[in-house]
Amino acid sequence: xxxxxxxxxxxxxxxxxxxxxxxxxxxxxxxxxxxxxxxxxxxxxxxxxxxxxxxxxxxxxxxxxxxxxxxxxxxxxxxxxxxxxxxxxxxxxxxxxxxxxxxxxxxxxxxxxxxxxxxxxxxxxxxxxxxxxxxxxxxxxxxxxxxxxxxxxxxxxxxxxxxxxxxxxxxxxxxxxxxxxxxxxxxxxxxxxxxxxxxxxxxxxxxxxxxxxxxxxxxxxxxxxxxxxxxxxxxxxxxxxxxxxxxxxxxxxxxxxxxxxxxxxxxxxxxxx
Numbered sequence: 001x002x003x004x005x006x007x008x009x010x011x012x013x014x015x016x017x018x019x020x021x022x023x024x025x026x027x028x029x030x031x032x033x034x035x036x037x038x039x040x041x042x043x044x045x046x047x048x049x050x051x052x053x054x055x056x057x058x059x060x061x062x063x064x065x066x067x068x069x070x071x072x073x074x075x076x077x078x079x080x081x082x083x084x085x086x087x088x089x090x091x092x093x094x095x096x097x098x099x100x101x102x103x104x105x106x107x108x109x110x111x112x113x114x115x116x117x118x119x120x121x122x123x124x125x126x127x128x129x130x131x132x133x134x135x136x137x138x139x140x141x142x143x144x145x146x147x148x149x150x151x152x153x154x155x156x157x158x159x160x161x162x163x164x165x166x167x168x169x170x171x172x173x174x175x176x177x178x179x180x181x182x183x184x185x186x187x188x189x190x191x192x193x194x195x196x197x198x199x200x201x202x203x204x205x206x207x208x209x210x211x212x213x214x215x216x217x218x219x220x221x222x223x224x225x226x227x228x229x230x231x232x233x234x235x236x237x238x239x240x241x242x243x244x245x246x247x248x249x250x251x252x253x254x255x256x257x258x259x260x261x262x263x264x265x266x267x268x269x270x271x272x273x
Contacts, residue, residue, distance in 0.1 A: 007268055010115060011224055014201070014266045017107055021197035022190075025100040029189040032096055036089050036152070037181035041174065043081045050074045051163075051170040078160050082153045094145050097196060098135065102126055104200025105134075105207070112208030112269075130207045138199060148192070155180055191261055198258040202267055206256050209246065209269045218272040219246040223257065226264040235265050243270070 051074075109124035124131070138144065156177055163173035213219045223238035225231045238250040238259070246269075249255055257265035 007222075007224065010111075010268060011226065011266055013114075014111060014205075015226060015264060017111065018104070018194075018197045018201050018264075018266075021100075021104045021107060021201065022193040024103075025193040025196060026189060028096055028100065029193050030185040032089075032093060033181060033185040033189055035092075036085065037178065037185075039088055040081070040085050040156075040177075040181075043084055044078075044174070044177075047074065047077055047081070048170040050077070051173060052167050053169060074164055075157070075160060078157060082156070086149045086153070090145060090149060093148060094142075097145065097148075100193070100196045101135070101138075101200035101203075104197045105131065105204035108201035108204025108206075109208040110204075111201075112205050112212075115269075116209075116212060124204060124208045124211065128207060128211075130210060131204075134203050134207065138203065152184065195258060195261045195263075198263060202256050202258065205267065205269070212271075213246055219269055220244060220272045221246055221256070222268040222270075223250050224266055224268055226266070228264060230262045230264055232260065232263075235259055235263065238265070243272075245272075 105126070106124070112124070126132075135141070159173065159176045159180060162168075163176065168176075209219055209221075220243045222243045223235075223241060225235045225239045234252045235257075238252050238254070241250050244250070247255075252259055256267040257263050259265065
């Protein structure tokens with residue numbers, strides 16, 4: 001059975017490699033959000049006339065009706081603006097996510113070769129049917145990419161609603177939106193980079209181990225958390241599962257980490273004795 005020292009050693013190596021992958025992916029994801037901001041403002045600038053020139057007009061009954069009419073028209077046009085931005089950037093985002101996850105997946109498979117006897121078996125390449133299925137169901141999926149785009153849209157639209165309710169000028173609104181895109185290229189880009197590195201890495205590691213199991217070797221697994229501030233109660237429950245059969249789900253229902261976007265847990269594998 002795997003001793004605690006070896007478990008800790010595998011965890012150290014896994015987290016070090018995942019951190020390195022996330023660090024390399026971060027500039028590319030930040031660049032995506034910067035480019036998306038440029039594309040957004042090229043389209044959004046056509047709607048300057050929908051905003052007051054300076055502050056909110058006096059709230060007479062007539063002006064309130066006009067403000068509400070402009071508000072509805074502007075939000076409808078915002079949807080059209082964003083639909084154009086999304087159409088122009090979705091393919092770029094999909095390629096970016098697929099590329100970074102592919103790198104992580106290959107690295108995750110390599111860690112399997114490091115910690116298992118090469119004579120036992122196990123193999124990996126991106127054409128592996130399990131890898132293809134993983135991309136279809138996880139980060140490379142259209143649903144996942146749509147989720148990233150929708151989150152961006154909703155956050156920008158929240159700013160739009162606030163700006164129109166407060167009667168902000170176009171320049172004031174643009175400043176708020178620009179600031180939010182700056183946040184995207186910092187904290188949100190970092191979160192995505194960490195998640196893609198973890199998801200691809202652990203996915204590749206699991207696919208390699210599945211290859212070993214295909215050869216008749218009975219494998220088992222153990223969820224291990226990193227004992228940091230991002231550990232959640234459900235991650236702790238998964239760790240408490242101890243060693244379980246390879247195809248058994250953990251308490252949270254997950255087969256392997258990551259369980260959430262900032263999850264730094266990792267999976268350990270061994271041949272059952």
